[in-house]
Amino acid sequence: MAAALQRHVDTASGRAFAGLARNLFGNVRLDFGAADEEKSRMMSAMLGVCRLTRLEADRHIVFGDHVMAGPGDPDAIKLIVQTEGSASLVQGGLHAPVSPNALVLYDPGRPYMLTNSTPVRQLLLQLPRHALPHAALGRLVRPFTAHSEHDGMCRILLSLMDSTMHELDHLDEARRASVGQTMIDLVRTMISADLPSARPVANPLDLLLQRIKDFIDTHLARPDLTVTMIARRMGCSVRYIYRAFEAECLTPSDYIWDLRLQRAAARLRDAGGYAGEISEIAFALGFSSSAHFSRAFRHRYGVSPTQWRKARIS
Numbered sequence: 001m002a003a004a005l006q007r008h009v010d011t012a013s014g015r016a017f018a019g020l021a022r023n024l025f026g027n028v029r030l031d032f033g034a035a036d037e038e039k040s041r042m043m044s045a046m047l048g049v050c051r052l053t054r055l056e057a058d059r060h061i062v063f064g065d066h067v068m069a070g071p072g073d074p075d076a077i078k079l080i081v082q083t084e085g086s087a088s089l090v091q092g093g094l095h096a097p098v099s100p101n102a103l104v105l106y107d108p109g110r111p112y113m114l115t116n117s118t119p120v121r122q123l124l125l126q127l128p129r130h131a132l133p134h135a136a137l138g139r140l141v142r143p144f145t146a147h148s149e150h151d152g153m154c155r156i157l158l159s160l161m162d163s164t165m166h167e168l169d170h171l172d173e174a175r176r177a178s179v180g181q182t183m184i185d186l187v188r189t190m191i192s193a194d195l196p197s198a199r200p201v202a203n204p205l206d207l208l209l210q211r212i213k214d215f216i217d218t219h220l221a222r223p224d225l226t227v228t229m230i231a232r233r234m235g236c237s238v239r240y241i242y243r244a245f246e247a248e249c250l251t252p253s254d255y256i257w258d259l260r261l262q263r264a265a266a267r268l269r270d271a272g273g274y275a276g277e278i279s280e281i282a283f284a285l286g287f288s289s290s291a292h293f294s295r296a297f298r299h300r301y302g303v304s305p306t307q308w309r310k311a312r313i314s
Contacts, residue, residue, distance in 0.1 A: 008173070013040060015038070017037065018030045027073055028067060032058065033059075037058065046176065049127070049128050049131070050184065061113065061116065065111050075109065076129060077127055079125040079127070080114075081104075081122060082120060083123060087116045089143055090112065091106055091111070092143075093142070096145055106144070125161060136191045144190075146190050156208060157190070159234055163215075182210060206247075208240070209244040212241060215230060215233060221284055263285055264305070268308050269308075
Protein backbone atom coordinates (compact mmCIF):
# COMPACT_ATOMS: atom_id res chain seq x y z
CA MET A 1 0.00 0.00 0.00
CA ALA A 2 2.70 2.50 1.02
CA ALA A 3 4.76 1.71 -2.09
CA ALA A 4 1.77 2.43 -4.32
CA LEU A 5 1.15 5.75 -2.59
CA GLN A 6 4.80 6.73 -2.87
CA ARG A 7 4.57 6.63 -6.67
CA HIS A 8 2.48 9.80 -6.45
CA VAL A 9 5.23 11.66 -4.56
CA ASP A 10 7.89 13.69 -6.39
CA THR A 11 11.27 14.04 -4.71
CA ALA A 12 14.58 15.67 -5.59
CA SER A 13 17.80 16.67 -3.88
CA GLY A 14 21.09 18.36 -4.71
CA ARG A 15 21.53 19.33 -8.36
CA ALA A 16 18.12 17.89 -9.28
CA PHE A 17 16.38 20.32 -6.91
CA ALA A 18 16.22 23.28 -9.33
CA GLY A 19 14.95 21.09 -12.17
CA LEU A 20 12.05 19.71 -10.12
CA ALA A 21 11.26 23.25 -8.92
CA ARG A 22 10.84 24.35 -12.53
CA ASN A 23 8.69 21.34 -13.34
CA LEU A 24 6.38 21.95 -10.40
CA PHE A 25 6.32 25.73 -10.12
CA GLY A 26 6.81 26.95 -13.69
CA ASN A 27 9.60 28.96 -15.26
CA VAL A 28 11.36 30.00 -12.04
CA ARG A 29 15.09 30.71 -11.79
CA LEU A 30 17.03 29.77 -8.66
CA ASP A 31 20.29 31.50 -7.75
CA PHE A 32 22.30 29.84 -4.96
CA GLY A 33 25.31 32.12 -5.41
CA ALA A 34 28.06 30.85 -3.11
CA ALA A 35 25.63 28.71 -1.05
CA ASP A 36 25.62 24.90 -1.14
CA GLU A 37 22.98 23.68 -3.59
CA GLU A 38 23.71 20.07 -2.56
CA LYS A 39 21.93 20.69 0.74
CA SER A 40 18.61 21.11 -1.09
CA ARG A 41 15.79 18.58 -0.69
CA MET A 42 12.19 18.59 -1.88
CA MET A 43 9.12 16.35 -1.53
CA SER A 44 5.86 17.12 -3.33
CA ALA A 45 2.48 15.43 -3.79
CA MET A 46 -0.86 16.16 -5.42
CA LEU A 47 -3.88 16.52 -3.14
CA GLY A 48 -6.66 16.33 -5.68
CA VAL A 49 -6.33 19.59 -7.61
CA CYS A 50 -3.82 21.05 -5.11
CA ARG A 51 -0.12 20.38 -4.78
CA LEU A 52 1.64 20.40 -1.42
CA THR A 53 5.43 20.63 -1.26
CA ARG A 54 7.99 20.58 1.52
CA LEU A 55 11.51 21.80 0.86
CA GLU A 56 14.69 22.68 2.65
CA ALA A 57 17.62 24.46 1.07
CA ASP A 58 20.61 26.65 1.72
CA ARG A 59 20.18 30.39 1.20
CA HIS A 60 19.11 31.29 -2.34
CA ILE A 61 16.96 33.66 -4.39
CA VAL A 62 13.98 32.65 -6.52
CA PHE A 63 13.23 34.89 -9.51
CA GLY A 64 9.71 34.55 -10.89
CA ASP A 65 9.70 36.93 -13.84
CA HIS A 66 7.99 34.68 -16.39
CA VAL A 67 6.55 31.77 -14.41
CA MET A 68 3.86 30.94 -16.99
CA ALA A 69 6.12 31.24 -20.02
CA GLY A 70 4.84 28.05 -21.65
CA PRO A 71 1.45 26.33 -22.00
CA GLY A 72 2.60 23.51 -19.70
CA ASP A 73 3.47 25.80 -16.80
CA PRO A 74 1.06 25.61 -13.85
CA ASP A 75 -1.55 28.37 -13.63
CA ALA A 76 -1.87 28.20 -9.88
CA ILE A 77 -2.01 30.55 -6.93
CA LYS A 78 0.79 29.85 -4.48
CA LEU A 79 0.92 29.88 -0.70
CA ILE A 80 4.18 29.73 1.24
CA VAL A 81 4.83 29.03 4.92
CA GLN A 82 8.24 29.35 6.53
CA THR A 83 8.93 26.71 9.18
CA GLU A 84 12.60 27.56 9.66
CA GLY A 85 14.88 30.36 8.53
CA SER A 86 14.35 33.87 7.19
CA ALA A 87 12.85 34.89 3.83
CA SER A 88 10.96 37.74 2.19
CA LEU A 89 8.80 38.10 -0.90
CA VAL A 90 8.79 41.25 -3.01
CA GLN A 91 5.93 41.69 -5.48
CA GLY A 92 3.94 44.64 -6.76
CA GLY A 93 6.01 47.08 -4.73
CA LEU A 94 5.22 45.28 -1.47
CA HIS A 95 7.76 43.59 0.80
CA ALA A 96 6.17 40.62 2.62
CA PRO A 97 8.25 38.84 5.28
CA VAL A 98 7.85 35.06 5.23
CA SER A 99 8.02 33.79 8.80
CA PRO A 100 6.92 30.97 11.09
CA ASN A 101 3.28 31.10 12.25
CA ALA A 102 2.32 33.08 9.15
CA LEU A 103 1.57 32.48 5.51
CA VAL A 104 1.91 34.50 2.35
CA LEU A 105 -0.49 33.92 -0.55
CA TYR A 106 0.53 35.35 -3.92
CA ASP A 107 -0.05 35.12 -7.65
CA PRO A 108 3.16 33.73 -9.23
CA GLY A 109 1.88 34.84 -12.63
CA ARG A 110 2.92 38.35 -11.56
CA PRO A 111 6.68 39.05 -11.35
CA TYR A 112 8.15 38.42 -7.92
CA MET A 113 11.40 37.76 -6.09
CA LEU A 114 11.69 35.46 -3.08
CA THR A 115 14.88 36.01 -1.09
CA ASN A 116 15.84 33.21 1.29
CA SER A 117 18.55 34.99 3.23
CA THR A 118 19.33 31.99 5.46
CA PRO A 119 18.98 28.22 5.10
CA VAL A 120 15.24 27.58 5.05
CA ARG A 121 12.54 24.99 5.47
CA GLN A 122 9.24 25.80 3.79
CA LEU A 123 5.83 24.39 2.98
CA LEU A 124 4.24 25.47 -0.30
CA LEU A 125 0.68 24.98 -1.46
CA GLN A 126 -0.46 25.49 -5.06
CA LEU A 127 -4.16 25.72 -5.73
CA PRO A 128 -5.94 26.29 -9.07
CA ARG A 129 -6.68 29.89 -9.93
CA HIS A 130 -10.33 29.02 -10.56
CA ALA A 131 -10.65 27.79 -6.96
CA LEU A 132 -10.71 31.38 -5.69
CA PRO A 133 -13.49 33.94 -6.26
CA HIS A 134 -12.74 36.57 -8.88
CA ALA A 135 -12.90 39.34 -6.26
CA ALA A 136 -10.35 37.49 -4.10
CA LEU A 137 -8.00 37.12 -7.07
CA GLY A 138 -8.13 40.88 -7.46
CA ARG A 139 -6.50 41.18 -4.06
CA LEU A 140 -3.45 39.29 -5.24
CA VAL A 141 -2.01 42.19 -7.19
CA ARG A 142 0.09 42.22 -4.03
CA PRO A 143 0.80 39.36 -1.61
CA PHE A 144 -1.84 38.49 0.99
CA THR A 145 -0.52 37.72 4.49
CA ALA A 146 -2.23 35.98 7.42
CA HIS A 147 -0.90 35.27 10.93
CA SER A 148 -1.89 32.30 13.07
CA GLU A 149 -1.81 34.42 16.24
CA HIS A 150 -4.72 36.50 14.95
CA ASP A 151 -6.51 34.18 12.50
CA GLY A 152 -7.92 30.80 13.57
CA MET A 153 -8.35 29.71 9.96
CA CYS A 154 -4.66 30.39 9.33
CA ARG A 155 -3.73 28.33 12.39
CA ILE A 156 -5.86 25.39 11.19
CA LEU A 157 -4.41 25.55 7.68
CA LEU A 158 -0.80 25.65 8.90
CA SER A 159 -1.44 22.63 11.09
CA LEU A 160 -3.18 20.77 8.28
CA MET A 161 -0.33 21.38 5.83
CA ASP A 162 2.25 20.17 8.31
CA SER A 163 0.33 17.08 9.44
CA THR A 164 -0.55 16.13 5.85
CA MET A 165 3.12 15.98 4.88
CA HIS A 166 3.69 13.56 7.77
CA GLU A 167 0.68 11.42 6.81
CA LEU A 168 1.27 11.16 3.04
CA ASP A 169 2.21 7.48 3.26
CA HIS A 170 -1.17 6.69 4.83
CA LEU A 171 -3.46 8.70 2.55
CA ASP A 172 -4.98 7.15 -0.55
CA GLU A 173 -6.02 9.21 -3.56
CA ALA A 174 -9.54 9.90 -2.31
CA ARG A 175 -8.33 11.08 1.08
CA ARG A 176 -5.69 13.28 -0.48
CA ALA A 177 -8.34 14.91 -2.66
CA SER A 178 -10.52 15.48 0.40
CA VAL A 179 -7.66 17.13 2.27
CA GLY A 180 -6.87 19.28 -0.75
CA GLN A 181 -10.47 20.51 -0.94
CA THR A 182 -10.37 21.34 2.76
CA MET A 183 -7.25 23.44 2.16
CA ILE A 184 -9.00 25.28 -0.68
CA ASP A 185 -11.98 26.01 1.59
CA LEU A 186 -9.69 27.36 4.29
CA VAL A 187 -7.84 29.64 1.86
CA ARG A 188 -11.13 30.87 0.40
CA THR A 189 -12.37 31.69 3.89
CA MET A 190 -9.27 33.65 4.82
CA ILE A 191 -8.96 35.72 1.68
CA SER A 192 -12.70 36.28 1.18
CA ALA A 193 -13.66 37.02 4.79
CA ASP A 194 -14.56 40.69 4.25
CA LEU A 195 -15.67 40.53 0.60
CA PRO A 196 -19.46 41.07 0.56
CA SER A 197 -19.88 39.33 -2.79
CA ALA A 198 -17.93 36.22 -1.79
CA ARG A 199 -19.72 32.88 -1.86
CA PRO A 200 -20.33 31.49 1.65
CA VAL A 201 -17.75 28.95 2.73
CA ALA A 202 -17.74 26.19 5.28
CA ASN A 203 -17.75 26.85 9.00
CA PRO A 204 -14.23 26.49 10.47
CA LEU A 205 -15.48 23.98 13.04
CA ASP A 206 -17.07 21.90 10.28
CA LEU A 207 -13.73 21.82 8.45
CA LEU A 208 -11.92 20.88 11.65
CA LEU A 209 -14.46 18.13 12.36
CA GLN A 210 -13.85 16.58 8.95
CA ARG A 211 -10.11 16.69 9.55
CA ILE A 212 -10.56 15.00 12.91
CA LYS A 213 -12.75 12.27 11.43
CA ASP A 214 -10.21 11.64 8.66
CA PHE A 215 -7.45 11.37 11.25
CA ILE A 216 -9.49 8.99 13.41
CA ASP A 217 -10.31 6.83 10.40
CA THR A 218 -6.61 6.53 9.53
CA HIS A 219 -5.48 5.75 13.09
CA LEU A 220 -8.44 3.77 14.43
CA ALA A 221 -6.25 0.71 15.13
CA ARG A 222 -4.06 2.60 17.61
CA PRO A 223 -4.97 1.83 21.25
CA ASP A 224 -3.44 5.18 22.25
CA LEU A 225 -5.78 7.19 20.00
CA THR A 226 -6.93 9.88 22.44
CA VAL A 227 -8.42 13.34 22.32
CA THR A 228 -5.06 14.72 23.50
CA MET A 229 -3.24 13.06 20.59
CA ILE A 230 -5.82 14.35 18.12
CA ALA A 231 -5.56 17.90 19.48
CA ARG A 232 -1.78 17.80 19.18
CA ARG A 233 -1.98 16.67 15.55
CA MET A 234 -4.66 19.23 14.68
CA GLY A 235 -2.65 22.04 16.26
CA CYS A 236 -5.45 23.14 18.57
CA SER A 237 -6.63 22.70 22.15
CA VAL A 238 -8.54 19.71 23.53
CA ARG A 239 -11.45 22.08 24.20
CA TYR A 240 -11.55 22.97 20.50
CA ILE A 241 -11.78 19.27 19.59
CA TYR A 242 -14.81 18.93 21.89
CA ARG A 243 -16.37 22.04 20.35
CA ALA A 244 -16.05 20.52 16.89
CA PHE A 245 -18.14 17.55 18.03
CA GLU A 246 -20.89 19.58 19.69
CA ALA A 247 -23.06 19.48 16.55
CA GLU A 248 -22.77 15.67 16.59
CA CYS A 249 -24.22 15.54 20.14
CA LEU A 250 -21.46 13.20 21.31
CA THR A 251 -17.92 13.41 22.58
CA PRO A 252 -14.81 12.62 20.51
CA SER A 253 -14.23 9.48 22.59
CA ASP A 254 -17.81 8.34 22.01
CA TYR A 255 -17.29 8.80 18.28
CA ILE A 256 -14.06 6.76 18.31
CA TRP A 257 -15.54 3.83 20.23
CA ASP A 258 -18.78 3.85 18.26
CA LEU A 259 -16.83 3.79 15.00
CA ARG A 260 -14.68 0.92 16.28
CA LEU A 261 -17.79 -1.08 17.20
CA GLN A 262 -19.41 -0.39 13.84
CA ARG A 263 -16.27 -1.61 12.06
CA ALA A 264 -16.11 -4.66 14.35
CA ALA A 265 -19.72 -5.56 13.64
CA ALA A 266 -19.11 -5.32 9.91
CA ARG A 267 -15.99 -7.49 10.12
CA LEU A 268 -17.73 -10.09 12.26
CA ARG A 269 -20.47 -10.22 9.65
CA ASP A 270 -17.88 -11.30 7.10
CA ALA A 271 -15.80 -13.40 9.51
CA GLY A 272 -14.82 -16.93 8.59
CA GLY A 273 -15.48 -18.29 12.06
CA TYR A 274 -12.10 -19.74 13.01
CA ALA A 275 -10.87 -19.75 16.60
CA GLY A 276 -9.27 -16.54 17.72
CA GLU A 277 -10.75 -14.39 14.97
CA ILE A 278 -12.81 -12.30 17.36
CA SER A 279 -9.68 -11.39 19.31
CA GLU A 280 -7.86 -10.49 16.08
CA ILE A 281 -10.68 -8.15 15.08
CA ALA A 282 -10.69 -6.55 18.53
CA PHE A 283 -6.96 -5.85 18.59
CA ALA A 284 -6.95 -4.65 14.95
CA LEU A 285 -9.48 -1.98 15.91
CA GLY A 286 -7.63 -0.65 18.94
CA PHE A 287 -9.35 -2.52 21.78
CA SER A 288 -6.99 -3.27 24.66
CA SER A 289 -8.36 -6.75 25.38
CA SER A 290 -10.95 -9.29 24.23
CA ALA A 291 -12.88 -8.78 27.47
CA HIS A 292 -13.03 -5.02 26.93
CA PHE A 293 -14.23 -5.57 23.38
CA SER A 294 -16.91 -8.08 24.42
CA ARG A 295 -18.31 -5.78 27.11
CA ALA A 296 -18.45 -2.79 24.80
CA PHE A 297 -19.96 -4.83 21.97
CA ARG A 298 -22.69 -6.31 24.17
CA HIS A 299 -23.52 -2.85 25.53
CA ARG A 300 -23.83 -1.48 21.98
CA TYR A 301 -25.63 -4.36 20.24
CA GLY A 302 -27.24 -6.31 23.07
CA VAL A 303 -25.45 -9.56 22.18
CA SER A 304 -21.90 -10.86 22.49
CA PRO A 305 -19.53 -10.80 19.50
CA THR A 306 -19.80 -14.60 19.30
CA GLN A 307 -23.60 -14.47 19.22
CA TRP A 308 -23.49 -11.71 16.59
CA ARG A 309 -21.18 -13.72 14.37
CA LYS A 310 -23.22 -16.93 14.76
CA ALA A 311 -26.41 -15.08 13.88
CA ARG A 312 -24.79 -13.81 10.67
CA ILE A 313 -23.35 -17.16 9.52
CA SER A 314 -26.32 -19.35 10.46
